[in-house]
Amino acid sequence: MEPHPRLVALLGNPVRHSLSPRIQNAAFRASGVAGTYLALRTTEEDLPGLLGGIARSGGCGNVTLPHKESAARVVDRRTPAADRTGAVNTFWLADGRVHGDNTDVIGVRRALDALLTDHPAGLRDRHVLLIGAGGAARAVLAALEQAGVGSVRIRNRTAARARALVDEMAPFPMPVQVEDPDGLPSHPHDASRGAPLSLVINATRLGLDEDDALPLPVDELPSGAAVLDLVYRPGETRWVRGARAAGHPAADGGWMLVEQGMAAFERWWGIPAPRDVFLRELAAIRAEADRP
Numbered sequence: 627m628e629p630h631p632r633l634v635a636l637l638g639n640p641v642r643h644s645l646s647p648r649i650q651n652a653a654f655r656a657s658g659v660a661g662t663y664l665a666l667r668t669t670e671e672d673l674p675g676l677l678g679g680i681a682r683s684g685g686c687g688n689v690t691l692p693h694k695e696s697a698a699r700v701v702d703r704r705t706p707a708a709d710r711t712g713a714v715n716t717f718w719l720a721d722g723r724v725h726g727d728n729t730d731v732i733g734v735r736r737a738l739d740a741l742l743t744d745h746p747a748g749l750r751d752r753h754v755l756l757i758g759a760g761g762a763a764r765a766v767l768a769a770l771e772q773a774g775v776g777s778v779r780i781r782n783r784t785a786a787r788a789r790a791l792v793d794e795m796a797p798f799p800m801p802v803q804v805e806d807p808d809g810l811p812s813h814p815h816d817a818s819r820g821a822p823l824s825l826v827i828n829a830t831r832l833g834l835d836e837d838d839a840l841p842l843p844v845d846e847l848p849s850g851a852a853v854l855d856l857v858y859r860p861g862e863t864r865w866v867r868g869a870r871a872a873g874h875p876a877a878d879g880g881w882m883l884v885e886q887g888m889a890a891f892e893r894w895w896g897i898p899a900p901r902d903v904f905l906r907e908l909a910a911i912r913a914e915a916d917r918p
């Protein structure tokens with residue numbers, strides 16, 4: 627007899643544009659696990675009941691905007707990544723308790739490792755410009771501190787939000803400074819002052835639309851700096867295309883999407899995720915979106 631399929635739910639609002647149902651369902655089929663991934667538009671009030679109820683009735687799932695921080699308060703056990711970021715994007719039941727992880731952290735870490743694969747020193751000791759201070763920026767900061775980067779400068783449209791983020795997550799093992807709105811670091815005595823930036827990361831939503839302003843003009847990228855855009859679009863973002871044309875190693879958020887999804891799959895099913903299926907599905911979605 628076929629086992630009952632397990633409900634794997636994506637809780638967020640909105641959820642209709644998410645690529646996860648298609649990619650995860652393809653991975654479930656290819657791996658022979660009995661699961662159905664469904665996106666459920668979820669209000670703030672419904673989140674605790676839905677998340678706990680789904681997990682305790684044998685299901686599991688993902689959490690997306692705007693509920694990742696609420697989910698961190700709802701679960702019984704948080705992984706170190708969920709604790710560090712105060713955000714949960716993956717939940718499941720184990721030993722009668724609801725567990726929560728933030729696989730965006732390992733997703734961004736692996737995306738950066740892939741981007742810097744030809745650079746023997748990798749991330750260690752790099753000086754980083756992080757643009758953005760929302761939920762994704764928290765995961766980036768957690769990944770950068772794990773990797774032992776040299777320093778981080780944060781630039782955000784709303785500088786006060788960036789300062790609040792740093793105050794909340796401090797202390798860090800590396801110097802972290804927030805730029806004032808005029809682009810100057812607000813802590814002029816910081817140890818990293820003057821160090822050349824060698825990695826620039828976009829963690830804003832700029833680039834979701836083709837005619838969005840660029841997170842940073844391509845001609846202002848530091849010479850030779852690597853570029854990671856968390857945003858993904860069919861045909862890549864304009865920023866990534868421009869950076870690569872100017873000779874910078876550059877990648878968009880597709881790789882992170884695959885890596886965070888694979889890590890979630892492994893939490894739910896306890897078996898390795900089929901990377902080839904994740905990559906193939908993402909490529910198929912992009913090819914379809916590119917068709918006129």
Ligand SMILES: NC(=O)c1ccc[n+]([C@@H]2O[C@H](COP(=O)([O-])OP(=O)(O)OC[C@H]3O[C@@H](n4cnc5c(N)ncnc54)[C@H](OP(=O)(O)O)[C@@H]3O)[C@@H](O)[C@H]2O)c1
Binds near residue numbers: 882
């Ligand atoms: N590839 C992946 O797997 C992955 C995973 C997670 C997130 N992401 C992407 O990362 C991006 C950020 O997500 P999030 O969860 O951090 O969102 P969020 O919490 O809503 O934060 C949005 C960020 O974008 C900035 N922003 C929004 N509109 C802007 C504008 N017009 N000009 C300049 N800055 C603007 C915000 O600045 P203010 O503070 O000034 O509002 C803030 O820094 C999204 O595009 C998301 O798709 C990708």
